[in-house]
Amino acid sequence: xxxxxxxxxxxxxxxxxxxxxKADAPSDPIILINGAELFNIAQFMRDKEELDFDYLVDxxxxxxxxxxxxxxxxYSMKHKHRIALKAIVPKDNPILPTLENLWxxxxxxxxxxxxxxxxxxxxxxxxxxxxxxxDWEGHPLRKDYVTPEFYHGMKVPY
Amino acid sequence: xxxxxxxxxxxxxGGIVLGTxxxxxxxxxxxxxxxxxxxLACCAIEFMAVNAPHFDFMRFGTIPRTSPRQADFIIxxxxxxxxxxxxxxxxxxxxxxxxxxxxxxxxxxxGGPYWEHGYHVLKGVDRIIPVDVYVPGCPPRPxxxxxxxxxxxxxxxxxxxxxxxxxIAEEDKKLGLNIK
Amino acid sequence: MxxxxxxxxxxxxxDSERMRLNVGPQHPSTHGVLRLExxxxxxxxxxxxxxxxxxxxxFEKHCEKMEYPMVTPYIxxxxxxxxMNNEWPFIMGVEQMMGIKVPEKVEYLRVIVSELNxxxxxxxxxxxxxxxxxxxxxxxxxxxxxxxxxAILEKLSGGRLLYNYFRVGGMAAxxxxxxxxxxxxxxxxxxxxxxxxxxxxxxxxxFIDRTASVGILPxxxxxxxxxxxxxxxxxxxxxxxxxxxxxxxxxRFDFEVQIGKGEVGTVGDCWDRNIVRYREIEQSCNIIEQxxxxxxxxxxxxxxxxxxxxxxxxxxxxxxxNPKGELGFYIVSDGKNNPERVKCRSTSFVNLSVLPxxxxxxxxxxxxxxxxxxxxxxGEVDR
Numbered sequence: 001x002x003x004x005x006x007x008x009x010x011x012x013x014x015x016x017x018x019x020x021x022k023a024d025a026p027s028d029p030i031i032l033i034n035g036a037e038l039f040n041i042a043q044f045m046r047d048k049e050e051l052d053f054d055y056l057v058d059x060x061x062x063x064x065x066x067x068x069x070x071x072x073x074x075y076s077m078k079h080k081h082r083i084a085l086k087a088i089v090p091k092d093n094p095i096l097p098t099l100e101n102l103w104x105x106x107x108x109x110x111x112x113x114x115x116x117x118x119x120x121x122x123x124x125x126x127x128x129x130x131x132x133x134x135d136w137e138g139h140p141l142r143k144d145y146v147t148p149e150f151y152h153g154m155k156v157p158y
Numbered sequence: 159x160x161x162x163x164x165x166x167x168x169x170x171x172g173g174i175v176l177g178t179x180x181x182x183x184x185x186x187x188x189x190x191x192x193x194x195x196x197x198l199a200c201c202a203i204e205f206m207a208v209n210a211p212h213f214d215f216m217r218f219g220t221i222p223r224t225s226p227r228q229a230d231f232i233i234x235x236x237x238x239x240x241x242x243x244x245x246x247x248x249x250x251x252x253x254x255x256x257x258x259x260x261x262x263x264x265x266x267x268x269g270g271p272y273w274e275h276g277y278h279v280l281k282g283v284d285r286i287i288p289v290d291v292y293v294p295g296c297p298p299r300p301x302x303x304x305x306x307x308x309x310x311x312x313x314x315x316x317x318x319x320x321x322x323x324x325x326i327a328e329e330d331k332k333l334g335l336n337i338k
Numbered sequence: 339m340x341x342x343x344x345x346x347x348x349x350x351x352x353d354s355e356r357m358r359l360n361v362g363p364q365h366p367s368t369h370g371v372l373r374l375e376x377x378x379x380x381x382x383x384x385x386x387x388x389x390x391x392x393x394x395x396x397f398e399k400h401c402e403k404m405e406y407p408m409v410t411p412y413i414x415x416x417x418x419x420x421x422m423n424n425e426w427p428f429i430m431g432v433e434q435m436m437g438i439k440v441p442e443k444v445e446y447l448r449v450i451v452s453e454l455n456x457x458x459x460x461x462x463x464x465x466x467x468x469x470x471x472x473x474x475x476x477x478x479x480x481x482x483x484x485x486x487x488x489a490i491l492e493k494l495s496g497g498r499l500l501y502n503y504f505r506v507g508g509m510a511a512x513x514x515x516x517x518x519x520x521x522x523x524x525x526x527x528x529x530x531x532x533x534x535x536x537x538x539x540x541x542x543x544x545f546i547d548r549t550a551s552v553g554i555l556p557x558x559x560x561x562x563x564x565x566x567x568x569x570x571x572x573x574x575x576x577x578x579x580x581x582x583x584x585x586x587x588x589x590r591f592d593f594e595v596q597i598g599k600g601e602v603g604t605v606g607d608c609w610d611r612n613i614v615r616y617r618e619i620e621q622s623c624n625i626i627e628q629x630x631x632x633x634x635x636x637x638x639x640x641x642x643x644x645x646x647x648x649x650x651x652x653x654x655x656x657x658x659x660n661p662k663g664e665l666g667f668y669i670v671s672d673g674k675n676n677p678e679r680v681k682c683r684s685t686s687f688v689n690l691s692v693l694p695x696x697x698x699x700x701x702x703x704x705x706x707x708x709x710x711x712x713x714x715x716x717g718e719v720d721r
Contacts, residue, residue: 024652026434026435026437026652026654027652027653027654028654028655030653054558054561054562055561055564056564057564057655057657057664057666057683058655058666058668058681058683060668060679060681061681062670062679063679071668073655073668077561077575077577080582080583084655103562103563103564104559104562104563104564104691104692104695105562105563105564105688105691107691108687108688108691109688112687116398129391130390130391131278131390131391131394131720131721132241132278132391132394133240133241133391140277140278140396140399141398141399141402141679145277147277148277151240152240152243152244154240154243154280154285154286155281155285156240156277156281157281158268158269158273158274158281196364197370198370198371198393199370199393199395199415199418199716199717200415200418200499200500200717202370203418203419203462203499204498204499206462206481207481207484207485207498210477210478210481210482210485211478211481211482212481212482212485236393237393237395239391239392239393239394239395241391241392241394242363242371242392242393245363245364245392249364271400271411271412271415272395272396272400274403275396275399275400275403276395276396276399276400277396277399278394278395278396279395279396296500297498297499297500299498
């Protein structure tokens with residue numbers, strides 16, 4: 001199915017929460033959505049017969065200055081089509097619903113996004129750091145991150 | 159001329175070789191070093207290649223041990239992160255004396271390519287444990303690691319065992335260092 | 339302490355005592371610095387909690403600070419066993435953004451070096467898996483054969499392990515005069531020694547007993563967990579990016595996508611994952627043979643080099659089939675010399691997340707086999 005058809009299908013179901021389709025080559029088509037409705041949209045995309053997105057490829061977290069962004073890439077093993085969803089959340093209150101009950105792979109991907117970018121996933125059963133140590137402070141991939149001087153008595157900068 | 163060259167012409171007087179106890183102990187120690195089987199990052203793959211038939215690390219008398227208590231030296235083969243640093247320190251402390259450290263690769267020497275922006279990388283393993291031999295390279299070629307091993311053997315060969323502190327202090331005096 | 343609390347026990351709730359065991363991060367069978375927290379009931383695994391991040395080298399932070407050509411060496415160090423395959427999706431993504439079309443010769447050269455590296459990767463995967471099972475000889479044999487491939491890649495790029503060979507618009511260096519003969523000799527050597535490994539290890543009775551019907555991963559679970567590569571194909575799903583969404587010139591070659599069929603046990607067990615790797619070595623040999631015969635030997639590999647690598651504003655997700663699965667890079671460019679953001683869809687990270695699911699209920703010794711069959715590289719898990 002082409003990106004436009006997927007967009008129309010989603011628009012039909014969730015009209016106001018689907019904002020925009022960006023499909024200018026060579027970039028992959030991205031559908032901009034309302035982050036609060038992410039779970040319902042994703043569930044619809046997974047369970048609807050002609051969409052059938054059974055494979056969550058990746059979750060990308062972005063720092064957009066005042067906002068944080070999250071891009072979800074989906075693929076369907078059956079229909080062999082892919083689409084990306086993008087949700088934007090404010091930096092001072094970055095909350096998105098979790099998708100770990102739909103795709104189990106979201107468990108670790110969301111923990112990574114929380115660790116490195118600081119996006120909170122509401123409803124995640126165990127939202128703790130995954131790559132950095134558990135007592136690390138700050139979210140390193142944010143643009144305003146400052147490297148700490150010491151960690152457990154070890155000097156960090158060169 | 160080594161002993162092996164004279165195998166066909168027997169020693170006079172029953173084949174007794176005289177040497178200091180220290181020399182003989184060091185000779186034995188240098189030729190049978192056991193290392194801790196432990197890999198960290200990219201360098202560990204080259205380290206595996208050194209163990210494999212093409213480069214044959216075991217001809218130096220080294221045998222991998224999986225427990226630090228049985229190991230004579232440890233090869234820090236790869237990037238040391240802050241999360242891992244405390245573990246490495248503990249592993250080093252678990253080894254029994256005398257113990258040696260080979261730092262393999264730029265990352266464990268000084269942080270390597272991650273020296274500038276690596277917020278989670280320890281810039282050099284010598285910030286937490288003492289290092290005897292540094293092997294440069296990213297990753298070092300197997301030959302480079304073998305040379306590092308030869309250097310370590312040389313170091314062990316010439317090491318003081320008896321009255322160590324006194325002798326080291328004398329040497330320091332000669333060099334004009336005032337270390338207490 | 340305050341006053342003593344009265345403790346009430348509900349004896350009907352008592353279970354046999356569970357033991358918590360810590361494996362790693364310096365355990366020799368964890369393939370690097372992975373730490374597993376295992377809960378055991380006797381000898382049966384009831385829960386596994388992987389703790390990763392012991393090799394977190396801040397890859398994505400480095401990408402933001404480096405110019406595009408300077409990112410490639412860091413990509414080498416992600417999955418340090420198959421560096422050539424790693425570089426490809428990133429370079430391809432930047433090329434697609436800038437609209438560069440690389441010459442035919444470069445495309446063929448890329449296919450050849452990537453497939454050679456795939457063979458080397460699978461050789462290590464099978465060797466270390468054999469080591470986990472207690473077989474030391476296959477490791478020695480496979481490392482002996484691997485040196486021949488490394489020699490070719492070294493002559494091309496100058497590095498034994500980390501190559502930095504792919505460039506935006508071409509390759510760092512042209513082929514050397516005896517390249518074709520060397521590659522053909524390496525292939526015939528691999529083809530000769532491969533059946534030895536099959537007889538020595540994979541069809542060995544002891545090996546089959548330890549791996550058949552162990553760590554079964556059903557296809558739907560594999561897809562839901564996002565597993566790719568031999569993990570997914572071992573479960574019987576023929577998903578291979580070289581075939582499903584052919585990139586570069588993979589549509590020109592004739593090869594079969596290998597899937598696990600459950601020949602000695604159940605579909606999706608540890609043995610299936612390894613036989614898929616073994617057969618992919620043979621398929622890679624086929625691809626290389628076709629490519630080396632079709633490849634134009636004349637021509638300049640540096641022809642399409644751009645003057646300055648500066649992609650226009652935009653974002654792209656570019657993916658390629660790594661030996662371990664789908665490796666993708668999401669590149670966001672804002673028109674400067676540095677990428678705005680690079681996200682790596684790391685194969686091993688996603689594949690490893692399925693470990694708790696497939697290792698419950700097996701013996702502790704089987705856990706080591708299951709972990710070995712996933713074929714992770716910690717540099718890519720932790721980035």
